Amino acid sequence: MAQEISLADVPSLVGQVLGISNWITVDQQMIDKFADATLDHQFIHVDPERAAAESPFGGTIAHGFLTLSLLSAMNFDCLPKIREQTMGLNYGFDKIRFMSPVRCGTRVRGHFTLSGCRFRGAGMLMTTYDVSVEVENEKKPALTANWITIVQFDPKDRPPEV
Known part of the structure; x- marks a missing residue:
């Protein structure tokens, strides 16, 4: 995929995989930092000895929301930049499913397929991505989701054909 695309290119990319991010350990x-930030200190996340002894995971696992939050870094890592974009906004998710745990010390990466786009108002493009977070050497993804973002741009840059 190109490092940079134009707004006019986006509709023709619906249905295509736009990026696979680099691995993140x-x-x-x-x-632990995520636990501190969210005040979620459940032992399966922050106590390796207890998690190894009392959980089915063999050690600590990442919070599901930590894995979800890594989508932002994965997005910036692999998706093409839209030339006319002045700002990007996270609009939300239609569906999130946590499919398998992310064990401490494993690597994950994001897969992004553009599943939809539509121009809204004079200077916004709403995009929807089918995303998954792959866990290295695992068959099932850590999560799957439908992620909605908004690309803001100067109305003068709106493609004439839309």
Whole structure:
């Protein structure tokens, strides 16, 4: 995929995989910082010894919301930049499913397929991505989701054909 595309290119890309991110290692330090930020200190996330002894995971696992939040970094890593974009906004998710745990020390990466787009108002493009987070050496993804974002742009840059 090109590093940069124009607004006019986006509709023709619906249905295509637009990017697969680089791998990100989810280590205990990342999990602990997320636990501190969200006040979620459940033992399966922050206590390696207890998680190994009392959980089915063999050790600590990442919070599902930590894995979800990594989509932002994965997005910036692999999706083409839209030349006319002045700002991007996270609009939300239609569906999120946490399919399998992310064990501490494993690597994850995001897969992004553009599943829809539509121009809204004079200077906004709403995009929908089918995303999944792959866990290295695992068959099932950590999560799947339908992610909606908004690309803002100067109305003068709106493609004439839309």
